[in-house]
Amino acid sequence: MIETPLKIGEPVLRWTARAHSIAEIETELARIWSTPDLTSQVDGEPGRHIAARTSVMNLVVVARRPEIAERCAATIQSLTGRHPSRTIVIQSADPDGPSWLDARIEAHCILPRENAPETCAETIHLACGGESGRHLAAIATPLIVHDLPVTVWWPGEPPFTTRAAQDLLAGADRLVVDGSTWTGDGLTRLCDMAGLLETTSLAISDFALVRQSRWREAIASTFDDPDFMPFLRSIRRIAVTYGTHDEGASSGSTNLVKPIYHVGWLASRLGLSVVKPLAPAALHGRGAAGSRTGGAAGSRAVRPPGSRPAAGRGLAATLSDGRADIAVVIRPIVSPMPSGTTLRVELLAERRGSELRADVTAEAETVHMRVWQDGVEVLDRIFRAARRTDTDLLAEAIESGQRDPVAIGSLRSAAALACGGAA
């Protein structure tokens, strides 16, 4: 028992214990809540009884490295007051060595407001080695609180096609990942993840997609305007520019999940099918999207400071709305921004001889939207929308209900673009 004064809204460690088997963990968990005189001191006076355990969900974190595990645990602790959960952080090591298991069980408590009972939740940090570390489901399942939803947060590289991952995800309700951190271009893993939609009832929250909501808000707002809304069904070109550190922009050198999600989202919302999946563009700057979108939509192209065209050609694809083809180009620019960051989204729509071009860029705190109609600038709007932290994104993922049709559609369309097949 650890006695630390509480400040409202700040989680503190109230209990810690160690165990070396699942049975020992269960025993320790029971002990936390059955200790009869578990009190804390406030201003030196005992008597505030810790509230009964509060859990609204199980959160299983699969962290391959200790620093990832610590970072995730810190993020989760900051949500203790909002989403008290039983958290199980699993970190496996030395898969070829002997089997072992070492667990640290903690109870963090938070005082939601003055004169209120403390709200406490448990975190189980599990390190396991050898064969036992390969059986994630066998570790997590016995520790899950019955009847509460199970969210699996899998930072890093989830091996979706392995038996261990599939067993663990079979017992989960939601998977939380960050596709923008995957190695290579990330597209194979993206397609594997999309495959889960067909074989499981998992809801999937990808931070890479959730982070882009500020782009989506900006793009959608363009078509709130009744004058521009008719152009929504007449989009003919979509171009996404992303940053890379690789001057040669060689294949697989930069994560493309975020740029492709933009197109996936548009394709799914507009009901576009994939005619030709993404493939290296024929000519740099004159890909399927052609020079028209490359010309920064009605004005001189403005590149972000410090960026320059990469030598790579980018990727091109073709979508269809059933009446006409829509050209897609995803192209790199050497940029000091994190590799794979979307720098610009451009849309070109043509309707009854009139042309509408939209150009969206984003910075740390803002999104900038510009629209030209027949070469005349008709809209120049700056949205204040800050980038969100992992805590914000995890909170949103946790608060999401069941499967989000927009996320499903975006992922399916992105996978169809990246790997072919029906969206």
Added chain:
Amino acid sequence: MTADRSKGAVAPPARKRAPAKDPAPVEAPLDQPIPARPAPRPKDAPRTMKDLRLVRRGKRAARAKPVENVLREGLRLERVPDPSILVLFGGTGDLAHRKVVPALYQLWRTNLLPHEFVLLAIGRRAYDDEAFRAEVRASIDQFSRVLPIDEDAWRSFSERICYQNLDFADAAGFDGLVERLDALDAEHGTRGNRLFYLATQPSQFAEIVGHLGRVALDHETHDGGWRRVVIEKPFGHDSDSARRLNREIGRVFRESQVYRIDHYLGKETVRNLLVFRFGNGIFEPLWNRRYVDHVQITVAESIGIESRGAFYEETGASRDVLQNHLLQLVSLIAMEPPARFEADALRDEKVKVLRAISSAPADLAGSVVRGQYGPGWVAATQVPGFRQEPDVDHDSETETFVAARLMIDDWRWSGVPFYVRTGKRLPKRATEIAIQYREVPHRLFKDEGVEPDANLLAIRIQPDEGIMLRFGAKVPGLGLDVRSVTMDFTYGSAFSVDSPDAYETLILDALQGDASLFTRADEVEEAWSIVDPIIDAWAEAPEPDFPNYDAGSWGPAAADDLLAREGRRWRRI
């Protein structure tokens, strides 16, 4: 000080009712409802079966389907409001500076207003745009719920704030307003869409609306823009004045253009009432006379009348809270599920509840209690009595507390009392709805030491918005002791997103044309027809023995007796 507490309770005469609703011309007398002006039929709509068949077969052009912005799906808003000008009458007043402008700034800061947006404040003071912006900035610094101020957001917002000096009695001034609005339309691309927000004294509503009509600012079709008017409560002083006001407004604006704000309806927990009731399968079957013993609704305020003595003397708790906030909460709790989640479907159901509230129970003296606070202590501070407040008559008979036992004569609630109370200078600020369930039919554990209380569902509106369910549980041990425990949901703990202020919600809804959370004319009139007889009875009764409760107490003893007579008591909040 509180000699005869029962004197606060008197028998009002029978409740007045509006006659049956028949279409009536605009010139109809006051006791007839406002004539409805139907929306014009689209010229190209199919009129006959033949038209319809030909359209279906593609032999005649169908009306173009309204285009939806499919990119909006899954985003925060279905759509951002149309480009528009919000014309704020009473722009230099307290309400504008405390609530309306900070709400607009917050909406702007979070990108929920269109880029083509202008706030045109109207007032009598001689400001120019810059001077008014400086005033607004000071108000936002003081009243914004999110501080510090986002300077970039403020800069762009302030560019959209304009001021027009106008005396509401000056007809020529409204001609100037038309020119100013046209100029702003041209400058900012606001397309003739206008939301007129009347944050003025209620006595000026009719005059302003009349002038708006005279200069055709109500007209929705001449330049394609929409026109809406937002009116702040109180909506009249009694049934007659409410009908008169509705009639004056109805001469200019169609009912679909009128948005009457009761800010309680914009509170997150009040909105959640609908979700809670109609989005959950387990509660609705238990939401009726078969399972519910009674309902308690409390709107308690710890503050006094602050600087509003003159206003409150004319208003009192009945007009200030009972007629609007409390009856709105009653109707939301008691209403039947609407067929659709649309403004008029919701409001139809709410009106049915108000109509079903017993108009003249035999013992109204035992059904309504009034009170007035005397000096006392609230939150460790000594406070004066109502009669000692500034601008209050030393012999004032204005009630600062009212409690009532309402009966809803319909299939669902027959025989279930709804106890409502509201008051100033009560021990704490709290608004709560409590659904008290019946006892179990057979007390299986009656021999045990502690009998659990009957189940209770408490919906806290403020503060600590949330929902609490009380049920019995076995006390651990060898015996079979049963104790009441609670399951508690608190909004602030369950969601990381801040709840918007009620004014943000309601202004955004008005800009988007969603009237679900606004009060319709017939709702207002029905609510007055419940309150009027009570006030009439008080006017006929002997002078009340006020003050009859101490500041910092839960009201007069007669309010407790109201429930005690039936073996019940107010919840301790």
